[in-house]
Amino acid sequence: MQFTAAQQSLRDTFRQFMERELVPATPAFEAGQRSIYPLIKQMVDQLGLGFEADKLAQAKPARSPDAARPHDPETAALLRFAQVQLAIEICRVNPGFALSYFASVGLFGGNVRSRGTPEQIARWVPPILRGEKTGSWCLTEPGAGSDALGSMRATARLDGDSYLLHGEKTFITNAPEADYFLVYAKDDAGSVQAFFVERGTPGLETSKPFAKMGMRSSPTGAVYLNDVRIPREHLLGGGISDRGHVRTSLAAERIGLAVMSYAIAERCFEIAVDYAKTRVQGGQPIASYQLIQQRLARMYVGLSNARRIVYDTGELSVVDACAAKLYVAEVGSFVAIEAIHILGGNGYMEEYVVERLARDAKLVEIGGGTTEIQILTIAKHILA
């Protein structure tokens, strides 16, 4: 990928921050010995990531939520590149850190921003963009995962001027420490709506972080809603949220997850190539053996195709977002596992990072809709 001077400069700035701050902090994050959120705040401050917050905080009812975004195409393209490259640079080092940051600004912040009223956007989004508050996006339930909407049991009952939320959400990124919760529940008419709940509201509780295979830097947990009373104004968009809204946000999440897998593949591929060139067995570098070359070449094919997908600047339809996520998620897991193999015993050791990245990569085949759900969505579109 050939970067312009402006793109290169952004990439270097992001990479330097990650190498200076995220690399040394990652072992403590992974072991659950240190909270990631202060470093998220530091990243936002030092990289200027909250630049839209002030404008959004002043949003007047007549203004569009996108008013804070640049209209000049060159700036808009650079901004999109910056978002993708920031995600790549974080994920090359620590995908779990990225999962938590983007669940807050993307899943929580992005949904409020695209569907909230101007007042809701002005109140709830700026603290998220500035890294002062952490958001979570609460769709999945113990009995409602792949069929999140159809099997949803959480309810929102209108009681006078407030809603009473009842139910349980699980596998929620940031739940153990989040300040803000965007909770999906069925209203009295059986429609899925999104509701804003703040930590501290009576009846809302969260679990401790779950122990899990990968993404260990990112706290995942349950949210318990026991007749949580919230004002009517906490209904997102005044009630315009719907199934289409959930599907659109899943499409955005899927593109973000594809970027995550690409970054994992990119880093693992680089580690594998360096290792193959320097590791000597039988008197020669293992890279000189054709069986190793074949593995590297296959890894390259996936990486090269995935790169084109994640740097694509066009708007993706929901079905193409599914296709992107399906393909790149498999590339991420494949390349990471191949990297472990090329590193032999060292690949299996924590010190060489690829084993952690392989564990992290598996999440992308599950979260935001499993592989099967992407396939079913694509097939439905083809046959419609």
Ligand SMILES: Cc1cc2nc3c(=O)[nH]c(=O)nc-3n(C[C@H](O)[C@H](O)[C@H](O)COP(=O)(O)OP(=O)(O)OC[C@H]3O[C@@H](n4cnc5c(N)ncnc54)[C@H](O)[C@@H]3O)c2cc1C
């Ligand atoms: C680390 C992590 C973070 C997460 N963060 C969030 C979050 O922030 N917010 C949130 O709302 N959710 C979150 N999730 C939940 C995630 O989106 C779900 O785990 C995922 O959608 C799958 O649901 P499930 O786990 O209930 O699996 P299930 O739906 O029970 O699926 C189990 C298996 O059955 C298959 N299957 C299901 N239905 C079909 C079918 N119709 N045809 C064929 N096969 C099928 C699946 O593909 C899968 O292989 C997170 C999950 C993890 C692991």
